[in-house]
Amino acid sequence: GQQVMQIPQYQHVQEGEDFTTYCNSSTTLSNIQWYKQRPGGHPVFLIQLVKSGEVKKQKRLTFQFGEAKKNSSLHITATQTTDVGTYFCAGRGDSNYQLIWGAGTKLIIKP
Amino acid sequence: NAGVMQNPRHLVRRRGQEARLRCSPMKGHSHVYWYRQLPEEGLKFMVYLQKENIIDESGMPKERFSAEFPKEGPSILRIQQVVRGDSAAYFCASSPDSPGNIQYFGAGTRLSVL
Numbered sequence: 578g579q580q581v582m583q584i585p586q587y588q589h590v591q592e593g594e595d596f597t598t599y600c601n602s603s604t605t606l607s608n609i610q611w612y613k614q615r616p617g618g619h620p621v622f623l624i625q626l627v628k629s630g631e632v633k634k635q636k637r638l639t640f641q642f643g644e645a646k647k648n649s650s651l652h653i654t655a656t657q658t659t660d661v662g663t664y665f666c667a668g669r670g671d672s673n674y675q676l677i678w679g680a681g682t683k684l685i686i687k688p
Numbered sequence: 689n690a691g692v693m694q695n696p697r698h699l700v701r702r703r704g705q706e707a708r709l710r711c712s713p714m715k716g717h718s719h720v721y722w723y724r725q726l727p728e729e730g731l732k733f734m735v736y737l738q739k740e741n742i743i744d745e746s747g748m749p750k751e752r753f754s755a756e757f758p759k760e761g762p763s764i765l766r767i768q769q770v771v772r773g774d775s776a777a778y779f780c781a782s783s784p785d786s787p788g789n790i791q792y793f794g795a796g797t798r799l800s801v802l
Contacts, residue, residue: 610790619779619793620731665731667791675744676791680730 579604581668583679591687596653598682600666607669609642609649610676615662623651623664653684661686690715692782693762694794702802707767707774709797713782720763721791722755723779731779737763770801 583600590596600609608627612620624633626642626649633640637660639652649668653660666679693712701707713720722734733747737757748755752770757763767774777798781791 619796620781620791622790622792625790663730675733675736678731678733683728 579670579677581666581677581679583666583682585682586680587683587685589685589687590656592658593655596656596660596684597650598664598666598684599648599650600668600679601648602668602670602677603647604670605646607646609646609666609668611640611649611651612665612667613662614665614681618662620665656684656686658686660684692717692780692792692794694778694780694797696797697795698798698800700800700802701770703771704769707770707799709765709767709778709780709799710762711765711780711782711794712762713780714784714792717782717784717792719783719785720757721781721783722763722765723781725777725779725796727776734765767799770799772801775799775801 581600581602588596608625610625611623613623614620624640629646630644631642637654641650649666651664661684663681663683665681667676669676692714695710718739720737723731724734725731735748735755736744740759752768754766777796779793779796781793783789783791
């Protein structure tokens with residue numbers, strides 16, 4: 578079945594360093610969404626990308642959707658302690674009405 | 689506009705008891721999804737419902753688990769004869785129309801089975 582692979586599973590960074598998580602789908606996606614889950618919290622919607630090659634920014638966060646609409650990335654510049662949490666991508670297939678979730682990347686800030 | 693409401697927030701059950709988890713979607717949302725999350729793991733899709741209909745239950749264990757979304761009232765996820773392996777956080781999400789659209793999550797129910 579359709580899968581969305583997300584890597585890495587964990588990323589440890591020093592505060593102020595950058596962070597990137599990647600998602601790859603086995604098939605073309607009609608859109609991809611990104612969610613953030615703080616420790617002990619629930620997933621919260623961040624952004625949706627729809628167009629091939631789309632790039633969107635939210636302050637220090639940059640989201641990209643690949644030209645083939647099969648991959649996406651989230652990049653955080655100069656991480657802060659408030660960025661800690663798990664970032665999930667979720668893609669909707671062209672022929673599948675459901676969201677297919679990545680396994681998440683946990684951002685850990687080293688003390 | 690109230691968000692997705694889940695209750696209880698925490699639920700403790702002994703092995704063999706039943707657990708009932710409730711979810712009231714956001715106002716105007718007719719699509720409800722249930723997910724399970726084990727500690728330090730990702731979200732596992734369980735079931736997708738619209739009012740009075742189960743659309744996709746491919747992620748739901750075949751035994752002991754059931755879900756409903758009646759015409760009136762909240763969606764219910766029911767786990768019969770709970771076992772320790774059922775201990776997890778159960779999240780409900782809702783969306784306004786197409787299931788591929790943005791999902792709004794409740795705060796979750798943390799189920800602990802003793």
